[in-house]
Structures are given as structure tokens and as C-alpha cells.
Amino acid sequence: MKQQVPVVLNYSNTVTQQRVADAINYLGASPIMSRERLAVKDFMTLAQSTVFNLGTTRESEVPLFIETGQMANQLAKPVILDPVAVNVPYQGHLAQTIMEKVKVALIRGNAAEIGWFAGAEVSSRGIDALGASSVMVAKQAALKTGAIIVQSGKVDIITDGERVAYVNYDNPLLAVNVGAGDVLSGLLGATLGTDADAFEAAVAATAALGWAGQQASQRYAKAPSFYMDATLDALYTIKDQDLETKEVVWHA
Ligand SMILES: Nc1ncnc2c1ncn2[C@@H]1O[C@H](COP(=O)(O)OP(=O)(O)O)[C@@H](O)[C@H]1O
Numbered sequence: 001m002k003q004q005v006p007v008v009l010n011y012s013n014t015v016t017q018q019r020v021a022d023a024i025n026y027l028g029a030s031p032i033m034s035r036e037r038l039a040v041k042d043f044m045t046l047a048q049s050t051v052f053n054l055g056t057t058r059e060s061e062v063p064l065f066i067e068t069g070q071m072a073n074q075l076a077k078p079v080i081l082d083p084v085a086v087n088v089p090y091q092g093h094l095a096q097t098i099m100e101k102v103k104v105a106l107i108r109g110n111a112a113e114i115g116w117f118a119g120a121e122v123s124s125r126g127i128d129a130l131g132a133s134s135v136m137v138a139k140q141a142a143l144k145t146g147a148i149i150v151q152s153g154k155v156d157i158i159t160d161g162e163r164v165a166y167v168n169y170d171n172p173l174l175a176v177n178v179g180a181g182d183v184l185s186g187l188l189g190a191t192l193g194t195d196a197d198a199f200e201a202a203v204a205a206t207a208a209l210g211w212a213g214q215q216a217s218q219r220y221a222k223a224p225s226f227y228m229d230a231t232l233d234a235l236y237t238i239k240d241q242d243l244e245t246k247e248v249v250w251h252a
């Protein structure tokens, strides 16, 4: 990451832009959050990956997402999709419209959002999942979409339909912070923008946020806002060996 410094073109939602941009930068990549249709070619030429967060996407922006995704596909640069609240019908329409025209390399969502891609009923309340993550659901979503799946929750599950990894840091204060999921999607944009294997890159980003959250909880276990800042601070200090821990479990 720190040698390659990938540029991530991140179409964030309007709620969490600063937090996501900082997280990408602290990890060692370089965010760009611009969204102008006339500049798609310029930005996608510059970037190594792109992240589509659908949290506040308007219908008028759909052509921007499709053009950017198709340009990324032509240039063989990964598209990461964060289908915020996809269980809400309009959000589902957005995700479906984009996925019909763009090949998505990775989908990162909570248990309910990933359930939507698998055709499994996992209850939700707007942006939040009410059910738990499940490896069967994650694998099914990977097989149906052809994308790597990162299903976040108490335990994060990463799968390409065959390989599975679990990241088990149990950071409940991450779930309290709006935008923790968006941060993870941004970090996935950063790691998939390197020349590492995409599945390993997905595990690395997920483990990085888990590790950073664990560091923060040692200082701010009861203060959600300080906790989130401390999590981002920990991302700034992370080293490769911090990701090789018992909380990250690989299955063949
Ligand atoms: N119940 C939970 N307990 C501990 N950590 C959680 C829990 N739910 C989510 N997380 C962590 O919060 C981060 C964001 O995931 P999540 O809340 O599922 O995404 P979103 O914000 O998109 O709903 C992930 O790093 C995940 O590991």
C-alpha cells in the first residue's frame, strides 16, 4: 500500500465523505471524491479502483455511476459496491440498474444487504442489519453475483464463493458509528487498488479496520465518537504484521 499509493475514486454518500476520505488516506492510499460526469475518463485513468456507495445516490446520478463503472471495466480496474439499505425497494432498483451494466469486483454490505443479493430474507431497519452474518448467505451472494463478498457484522465474512475468511474482532462501537461500513468499503477500494490478489486484499482491509477498532477500544470503550477517531488514528499506524493475528481465520 505505502509503496504503490493507489488512487481511489470514491463516490461516497454525502453523510460520511470526510471520514471515508481520511480513512483511505491514513491507510496509505489517496482518495478522490469528485463526481463529475465530464471528468469520468480523467479520474478513472488516474485511479486504480473505484468505490460506489449508494447511500445518498440520486436517480440523476445513475448515468455517472454506469459510465464510471464501464470505464473501470475497460481499464481492468476494480469496482467496489456498497449497496447501502439495498433492502429498501428504491435502493434495490439502484443496485440492480448498476449491476446490469457494470461488472462489480466486490460487494461490501451488512448481513441484510448481502442477504438481498443471495435472495435470502435477513431483516433490516434502513441502513442497519437486524440479523447476523452467515457464511451460507455470503457464499450464495458470491455465486449469484460473481463478486467477492465482504459481509460485515459481529464476525466479518469474506468469500469468493469458494475461499472463505473470517475476521472476528467484535467491535460493537463500530456498529454504533454511522459510516463504519462506508469506511470499510473505502479501505477495500484502497487494498483492491494495489496489485495484491483481490481476495487477500479484501481480507487485509477488513482485518485492518478490525485491528484498528480493537486498538481504539483499549482507550475509548465507552465513548463512540472518540472511539471512531481513535480507530482512524490506529489505521495510520498499522503495519503488515498487525494483520497476522488469531482474529483472522482463513479456510481453504
Ligand atoms: N454487532 C456487531 N458487533 C461487533 N462489530 C460489529 C457489529 N456489527 C458490525 N460490526 C463492525 O462494524 C463495521 C461496519 O459493519 P456494519 O455495521 O455491518 O456495516 P454498515 O455500517 O454498512 O451497516 C465492521 O467493521 C464490522 O466488523
Ligand SMILES: Cc1ncsc1CCOP(=O)(O)O
Residues within 6 Å of the ligand: 013, 015, 016, 054, 055, 056, 084, 127, 177, 178, 179, 180, 181, 182, 183
Ligand atoms: C445515515 C445514512 N443515510 C444514507 S447513507 C447513510 C450512512 C450509512 O453508513 P453505514 O452504511 O456505514 O452505516
Ligand SMILES: [Mg+2]
Residues within 6 Å of the ligand: 084, 085, 109, 110, 127, 181, 182
Ligand atoms: Mg452500510
